[in-house]
Amino acid sequence: DTGVSQDPRHKITKRGQNVTFRCDPISEHNRLYWYRQTLGQGPEFLTYFQNEAQLEKSRLLSDRFSAERPKGSFSTLEIQRTEQGDSAMYLCASSLDIAAPYGYTFGSGTRLTVV
Amino acid sequence: AQKVTQAQTEISVVEKEDVTLDCVYETRDTTYYLFWYKQPPSGELVFLIRRNSFDEQNEISGRYSWNFQKSTSSFNFTITASQVVDSAVYFCALSERETSYDKVIFGPGTSLSVIP
Numbered sequence: 751d752t753g754v755s756q757d758p759r760h761k762i763t764k765r766g767q768n769v770t771f772r773c774d775p776i777s778e779h780n781r782l783y784w785y786r787q788t789l790g791q792g793p794e795f796l797t798y799f800q801n802e803a804q805l806e807k808s809r810l811l812s813d814r815f816s817a818e819r820p821k822g823s824f825s826t827l828e829i830q831r832t833e834q835g836d837s838a839m840y841l842c843a844s845s846l847d848i849a850a851p852y853g854y855t856f857g858s859g860t861r862l863t864v865v
Numbered sequence: 866a867q868k869v870t871q872a873q874t875e876i877s878v879v880e881k882e883d884v885t886l887d888c889v890y891e892t893r894d895t896t897y898y899l900f901w902y903k904q905p906p907s908g909e910l911v912f913l914i915r916r917n918s919f920d921e922q923n924e925i926s927g928r929y930s931w932n933f934q935k936s937t938s939s940f941n942f943t944i945t946a947s948q949v950v951d952s953a954v955y956f957c958a959l960s961e962r963e964t965s966y967d968k969v970i971f972g973p974g975t976s977l978s979v980i981p
Contacts, residue, residue: 781967792869792956792971793910806965841910853900853912853958854969 754857770828771860775844785841869972877978886942888957897961905953
């Protein structure tokens with residue numbers, strides 16, 4: 751297994767456009783998380799899935815954001831009508847079980863720049 | 866509300882020096898997890914350690930050691946004999962049972978530079 755994959759690595763978009771990011775977790779991991787990280791800050795929780803069910807969403811996730819994990823495998827994060835404030839690194843992570851003695855496995859992230 | 870504070874924004878040390886990264890957390894829950902992650906210049910966050918609130922034993926892993934003290938709500942991280950490869954941003958993080966173990970709150974990070 752090659753770990754958590756995120757695509758694309760970088761995305762530059764014009765304000766007002768829609769963007770979609772993809773995350774492929776480690777295959778046996780049933781939990782999948784999205785975080786956002788702005789420059790000089792720690793990651794901020796956005797949402798998480800257990801299998802295909804989206805169990806929690808942060809207040810940071812406005813109605814312009816939507817996340818899906820249709821078959822409990824890969825996940826997509828879509829941002830509609832992008833704004834300059836959406837510019838950030840979007841991180842995906844996965845884990846097998848919250849009780850396991852390890853944390854998340856993170857992907858390399860998708861860096862979004864809204865111009 | 867849960868909160869993680871890392872007061873040291875940036876630290877520079879000369880190679881082979883020991884360095885301690887401070888982490889102070891706030892939670893009203895009695896059951897929680899604490900974490901440390903490393904983010905090297907390549908950007909990918911790497912898990913280092915997880916401790917639960919009932920285990921205050923200090924831990925050592927090679928050059929890394931962690932000091933968990935519930936009395937002061939601190940979970941400090943020490944690197945002994947630092948190396949250039951230790952240069953990275955280090956994040957302390959917390960998740961608690963009450964709000965959901967799956968919702969991990971990260972601190973702002975400490976950027977460590979190890980100078981050869």
